[in-house]
Amino acid sequence: MVLGSAKDIVEHCGVPRFVFSDFPLGNSAGKPNDPESQLDTLGLALDTLETAQSPATTVQSPQTWSKDVKWKADFYSIANLSAAELAKRRAEFDQIKTIGQGVRDQTMPT
Numbered sequence: 001m002v003l004g005s006a007k008d009i010v011e012h013c014g015v016p017r018f019v020f021s022d023f024p025l026g027n028s029a030g031k032p033n034d035p036e037s038q039l040d041t042l043g044l045a046l047d048t049l050e051t052a053q054s055p056a057t058t059v060q061s062p063q064t065w066s067k068d069v070k071w072k073a074d075f076y077s078i079a080n081l082s083a084a085e086l087a088k089r090r091a092e093f094d095q096i097k098t099i100g101q102g103v104r105d106q107t108m109p110t
Contacts, residue, residue, distance in 0.1 A: 001045055003028040007058070017052050019045045021061040024075045030063070037063060 001017045004010040005028045010018050021028050030038030041061060048059045065071055
């Protein structure tokens with residue numbers, strides 16, 4: 001079972017069961033800080049595990065990120081971000097990469 005937001009990529013990989021949420025990348029388990037959205041997504045995933053009749057089954061979540069579809073253009077645009085916000089996001093990303101590299105280095109055989 002895969003929960004995802006990149007439908008074309010996940011379906012291309014040919015996963016057995018897929019719940020697609022038309023949300024920004026990184027939010028495939030539901031909306032942030034919204035337990036109801038997250039529980040609904042989990043429930044849909046569990047239902048899909050029970051009811052899928054064939055491999056490569058994709059189920060689309062009925063949830064919407066926003067009533068206005070302009071979020072898709074705005075979400076990934078850096079045009080509206082200040083230099084300070086860009087620097088903050090870059091620093092957060094670099095910190096996450098460092099943590100990931102540390103985990104990789106601890107778990108990979110030498």
